[in-house]
Each structure stands twice: as structure tokens, then as C-alpha cells.
Amino acid sequence: ETGVTQSPTHLIKTRGQQVTLRCSSQSGHNTVSWYQQALGQGPQFIFQYYREEENGRGNFPPRFSGLQFPNYSSELNVNALELDDSALYLCASSHPTSVHTGELFFGEGSRLTVL
Amino acid sequence: AQSVTQLDSQVPVFEEAPVELRCNYSSSVSVYLFWYVQYPNQGLQLLLKYLSGSTLVESINGFEAEFNKSQTSFHLRKPSVHISDTAEYFCAVSENTGGFKTIFGAGTRLFVKA
Numbered sequence: 001e002t003g004v005t006q007s008p009t010h011l012i013k014t015r016g017q018q019v020t021l022r023c024s025s026q027s028g029h030n031t032v033s034w035y036q037q038a039l040g041q042g043p044q045f046i047f048q049y050y051r052e053e054e055n056g057r058g059n060f061p062p063r064f065s066g067l068q069f070p071n072y073s074s075e076l077n078v079n080a081l082e083l084d085d086s087a088l089y090l091c092a093s094s095h096p097t098s099v100h101t102g103e104l105f106f107g108e109g110s111r112l113t114v115l
Numbered sequence: 116a117q118s119v120t121q122l123d124s125q126v127p128v129f130e131e132a133p134v135e136l137r138c139n140y141s142s143s144v145s146v147y148l149f150w151y152v153q154y155p156n157q158g159l160q161l162l163l164k165y166l167s168g169s170t171l172v173e174s175i176n177g178f179e180a181e182f183n184k185s186q187t188s189f190h191l192r193k194p195s196v197h198i199s200d201t202a203e204y205f206c207a208v209s210e211n212t213g214g215f216k217t218i219f220g221a222g223t224r225l226f227v228k229a
Contacts (some may be wrong), residue, residue, distance in 0.1 A: 040222055042222050045218065106160070
């Protein structure tokens with residue numbers, strides 16, 4: 001069984017640039033959630049995707065957007081990067097039988113540094 | 116709206132000593148509760164969960180947590196910690212309304228000393 005995989009693991013961007021982060025969900029999981037974890041803080045919910053549509057969103061501006069593909073993989077796009085966007089971005093998938101509980105299976109994360 | 120408060124940002128403890136990591140939540144509906152562990156430079160791993168039934172839940176590596184509805188708490192305990200338990204621990208809550216998001220606390224760093 002393949003777990004949640006994310007790419008890239010690390011990247012450095014400059015303020016104003018755009019970034020795309022990618023996530024492959026765990027086998028059999030059809031729901032993907034994205035979280036932002038700033039240094040020393042807990043993960044903050046960005047949004048969730050189900051059946052290729054956004055299924056809920058946290059308190060993040062529209063320059064944070066996403067996609068889900070037919071194979072359930074997902075992308076997180078961030079436009080006009082700001083210094084405060086520097087964080088670990090975590091992707092998590094959910095199994096159809098447990099998605100209603102909020103149980104999440106996380107990837108290792110993509111660490112974004114904005115200079 | 117749901118929220119999670121982890122009362123201790125850091126907990127230093129000696130090896131083989133007991134430990135309790137405290138978690139309180141706020142929600143107007145029934146909830147599901149989780150503890151996740153994060154080792155350095157890694158993602159989060161599910162440690163244990165409360166969905167329904169017995170209020171005491173256990174993990175395979177000796178941790179346990181008890182759901183206390185009246186006190187809205189879900190404290191994590193281990194009777195004897197190991198050096199390898201050093202990590203960040205996150206309490207999380209999801210509302211039992213078919214909701215879509217799991218909310219996390221700020222985390223508690225457990226540091227086990229030899």
C-alpha cells in the first residue's frame with residue numbers, strides 16, 4: 001500500500017513568485033486536504049478536495065488555490081508569494097469509509113521558504 | 116466553532132517517568148478526537164483516536180487518552196516514556212456533523228531526557 005507522497009520536499013522562492021506543490025493520495029483514498037504548518041505551530045486547514053471539487057476552505061486568501069485530478073492526486077498553488085507563506089505544507093488523504101470522522105493520513109510535507 | 120487548546124507548549128521529562136499531555140477542545144456538537152505525533156522533519160502520524168464507545172483509547176506503543184465529555188478534554192498519558200518518544204504531539208478535533216475539516220492544537224513538544 002502506497003502512502004501519501006508529496007513533491008518537492010524543499011523549495012525556495014522569492015516574494016511575488018508562484019509555487020505549485022503536488023500530492024499523491026494513499027491508495028484507495030479519494031479525499032485530499034491541505035494544511036499549512038508554520039514553524040512552531042500546529043497545522044492550519046487550507047482546503048479539502050473531493051471528486052475534483054473544493055469541499056471546504058479555511059481562512060486563507062484566494063491566492064491559495066488547488067486542484068484534484070481523476071486519480072485523486074492534488075495540487076496546491078500559491079500566487080504572489082509573501083514572506084509569511086514560508087511554512088511546511090502538508091497534504092493529507094482520507095479513506096471513503098473514514099472521511100466523515102476527519103481521520104487523516106499525512107505525507108512528509110513540502111517545506112517552502114520565501115525570501 | 117471548534118477549537119483545540121494544548122495547555123503545555125513543552126514538557127520535559129526523564130526517561131521511564133510518567134507523562135501527561137493536556138488537551139481541551141471547544142465545540143457545540145459531538146466530536147471525534149485524535150492525537151497525532153510528528154518527528155523532526157516528518158509529517159504527522161496518527162497515534163490514537165476516539166470515535167465512539169469506550170472513553171479510554173490506547174495506542175500500540177503504550178500511550179493512552181481518555182475522552183472526558185464534561186470537561187471537554189482528551190489528555191494523553193504514558194506511564195513510562197522512552198527517549199524515542201521525543202517528538203511534537205498534536206491534539207485534533209473533528210465535528211461529528213459530516214464536517215470536512217480537522218482542527219489542530221498548537222502542539223506540545225515532549226522532550227525525554229536520559
